Amino acid sequence: MxxxxxxxxxxxxxxxRETADRLREALRQRKAVVIIGSCAVDYxxxxxxxxxxxxxxxxxxxxxxxLIHRPYGYLPVNWQPSKCHFHVEYADGLLxxxxxxxxxxxxxxxxxxxxxxFSGLDLEDEGxxxxxxxxxxxxxxxxxxxxxIEQGLKIVSSEKRVAPGFADIYGRDRAGTSxxxxxxxxxxxxxxxxxxxxxxxxxAGHQPLRGIIVAPALGxxxxxxxxxxxxxxxxxxxxxxxxxxxxxxxxxxxxxxxEYL
Amino acid sequence: MxxxxxxxxxxxxxxxRETADRLREALRQRKAVVIIGSCAVDYxxxxxxxxxxxxxxxxxxxxxxxLIHRPYGYLPVNWQPSKCHFHVEYADGLLxxxxxxxxxxxxxxxxxxxxxxFSGLDLEDEGxxxxxxxxxxxxxxxxxxxxxIEQGLKIVSSEKRVAPGFADIYGRDRAGTSxxxxxxxxxxxxxxxxxxxxxxxxxAGHQPLRGIIVAPALGxxxxxxxxxxxxxxxxxxxxxxxxxxxxxxxxxxxxxxxEYL
DNA sequence: TGCTAAATCTCGAAC
DNA sequence: GTTCGAGGTTTAGCA
Numbered sequence: 001m002x003x004x005x006x007x008x009x010x011x012x013x014x015x016x017r018e019t020a021d022r023l024r025e026a027l028r029q030r031k032a033v034v035i036i037g038s039c040a041v042d043y044x045x046x047x048x049x050x051x052x053x054x055x056x057x058x059x060x061x062x063x064x065x066x067l068i069h070r071p072y073g074y075l076p077v078n079w080q081p082s083k084c085h086f087h088v089e090y091a092d093g094l095l096x097x098x099x100x101x102x103x104x105x106x107x108x109x110x111x112x113x114x115x116x117x118f119s120g121l122d123l124e125d126e127g128x129x130x131x132x133x134x135x136x137x138x139x140x141x142x143x144x145x146x147x148x149i150e151q152g153l154k155i156v157s158s159e160k161r162v163a164p165g166f167a168d169i170y171g172r173d174r175a176g177t178s179x180x181x182x183x184x185x186x187x188x189x190x191x192x193x194x195x196x197x198x199x200x201x202x203x204a205g206h207q208p209l210r211g212i213i214v215a216p217a218l219g220x221x222x223x224x225x226x227x228x229x230x231x232x233x234x235x236x237x238x239x240x241x242x243x244x245x246x247x248x249x250x251x252x253x254x255x256x257x258x259e260y261l
Numbered sequence: 262m263x264x265x266x267x268x269x270x271x272x273x274x275x276x277x278r279e280t281a282d283r284l285r286e287a288l289r290q291r292k293a294v295v296i297i298g299s300c301a302v303d304y305x306x307x308x309x310x311x312x313x314x315x316x317x318x319x320x321x322x323x324x325x326x327x328l329i330h331r332p333y334g335y336l337p338v339n340w341q342p343s344k345c346h347f348h349v350e351y352a353d354g355l356l357x358x359x360x361x362x363x364x365x366x367x368x369x370x371x372x373x374x375x376x377x378x379f380s381g382l383d384l385e386d387e388g389x390x391x392x393x394x395x396x397x398x399x400x401x402x403x404x405x406x407x408x409x410i411e412q413g414l415k416i417v418s419s420e421k422r423v424a425p426g427f428a429d430i431y432g433r434d435r436a437g438t439s440x441x442x443x444x445x446x447x448x449x450x451x452x453x454x455x456x457x458x459x460x461x462x463x464x465a466g467h468q469p470l471r472g473i474i475v476a477p478a479l480g481x482x483x484x485x486x487x488x489x490x491x492x493x494x495x496x497x498x499x500x501x502x503x504x505x506x507x508x509x510x511x512x513x514x515x516x517x518x519x520e521y522l
Numbered sequence: 523t524g525c526t527a528a529a530t531c532t533c534g535a536a537c
Numbered sequence: 538g539t540t541c542g543a544g545g546t547t548t549a550g551c552a
Contacts, residue, residue: 061334080545
């Protein structure tokens with residue numbers, strides 16, 4: 001069955017009344033919808049916004065997620081996460097599309113004065129997605145091979161609850177001194193250093209306690225802050241970590257990692 | 262000129278070789294492109310990812326932003342911010358589309374084994390976007406009407422540089438005591454409290470110094486932390502702030518706000 | 523449900 | 538160019 005509709009010339013407009021009917025039916029069938037057209041948008045909920053008319057690309061996904069994109073930039077100008085309900089109406093020569101979110105209560109109201117492209121398709125997507133060189137990969141690699149940080153380091157636990165939050169890794173160095181490790185997959189900034197400092201402060205008792213930031217790089221202004229707070233930095237490349245993981249998993253020696261994660 | 266192409270029945274596929282040509286031309290003309298089809302994706306750059314074949318919606322914007330969406334969820338599964346360059350190729354019965362980012366060096370490689378919809382359109386979008394009840398609105402409202410926090414409070418400056426960053430607002434209370442104010446448009450969490458604490462700590466001299474978190478709500482576990490750190494909380498609704506702003510702007514008494522922002 | 527922190531976060535502004 | 542913090546951030550993982 002044909003669910004896609006296109007104008008026969010660029011920027012010519014589809015009849016809005018019919019498009020409204022098609023859109024309503026596509027949404028009822030939980031299809032993935034793409035609308036390109038000139039629309040204005042009002043958002044009301046946690047915040048409130050108003051967007052005047054302009055050429056936009058609107059996506060409605062099969063789980064009820066809504067994305068309204070301008071012709072530039074990564075971010076949608078308006079949106080709604082999945083589980084939205086939709087209401088379609090043709091009135092006063094406009095195609096009105098309303099997205100309603102229950103909790104928190106929010107609405108996004110679109111008014112189309114022209115639609116250049118409409119499509120409703122059933123998309124099947126069971127493809128597996130794998131991400132490598134994330135912070136999780138760094139943590140896994142460090143747990144399997146703690147000497148990536150320093151010789152003799154032993155991991156005691158990961159995601160240890162410390163008063164203000166969670167420390168990524170908690171361990172003990174060769175001398176038996178406790179070590180708290182904070183991992184960042186990007187250049188560690190001031191905030192990361194303070195985060196570690198808060199963990200160290202919250203955990204510190206009478207025994208000595210080291211705090212180490214592990215990241216591919218340290219922010220420029222952070223070097224001084226780090227020294228002031230008596231913390232340490234150890235450089236580590238996330239790509240290297242994911243390669244170490246790949247090698248270990250190939251040789252089937254990754255059974256012991258589960259107990260830490 | 263027709264730039265949109267649609268199959269004449271749902272899920273029927275467009276000829277990939279022709280689609281590759283159309284895509285290449287649309288990109289050359291800096292059009293906004295939508296491709297719906299079955300594709301696999303490899304990303305390599307700051308991190309690395311692999312996505313197996315499945316039904317996807319691909320957006321390429323006029324500034325070179327790339328979004329690859331699965332049929333569910335708010336977030337794209339793969340993406341690239343604006344300023345990408347693209348390379349199109351038809352080979353081995355596949356339509357290959359490569360997005361290249363210069364800095365940081367990253368690539369996203371898409372392999373289409375089927376395309377259900379292709380569209381390239383020139384979208385004009387000069388529409389103005391206005392956001393209300395943001396953190397900035399809260400700040401503006403507080404500057405114009407400091408007694409929203411407490412009677413007798415005077416604003417000294419906003420965005421005051423304190424050692425580790427910026428305090429939202431710096432002022433003096435009725436008794437002449439200095440006050441640092443940290444604004445959050447959402448429930449203030451532990452991190453917000455610690456952020457304010459760091460500002461207060463960095464600024465504190467011999468004189469007394471108050472720190473106040475202004476937000477619509479305070480996170481549950483934060484109440485104790487706040488007391489421990491000797492900080493204060495003042496409830497304030499961002500929607501109320503935007504209404505106050507709207508009223509003031511209507512009555513034209515907003516001339517004095519510029520000097521603070 | 524609430525809290526905690528990551529994210530290939532993006533984006534814009536300031537220095 | 539780097540740094541910094543906001544964002545209607547969203548999302549996933551846990552207690």
